Amino acid sequence: MNKIIERATAPTPKFFKVLRNIGLAMAAVGGTILAAPIVLPVVVTSIGGYLAVAGGVISAISQLTTEKVDGSQ
Template identity: 75%
Template structure:
């Protein structure tokens, strides 16, 4: 199963929730990074980490699949 097929397969409910949480974290991190006011360095660093963690969580959750083909792994 290639990546495109895997991304299009239905997701388990748990991973749908995780994907949405990851998207929210990425949005919050992106908002903090692009804030029009000067923020302390610590807050900007946390915003960067939130954006990266949210992106990774969303991608990994999206690539899980409900249809596990064990024959395709071999």
């Protein structure tokens, strides 16, 4: 459990910061589509669900990617 906390608080490489932000945007767009107050076609709703899940996964993995956690390689 401590390793996960260390990884989450360790510096994230620039590429993965950009990737994390893209994932957050995807999750936001997907959530907006799913929460739309109008009835949308099933295809659009399905795409919104996939965007939300994919964005969440991309963001989580990117946040836990670090340059180095400890002195080991």
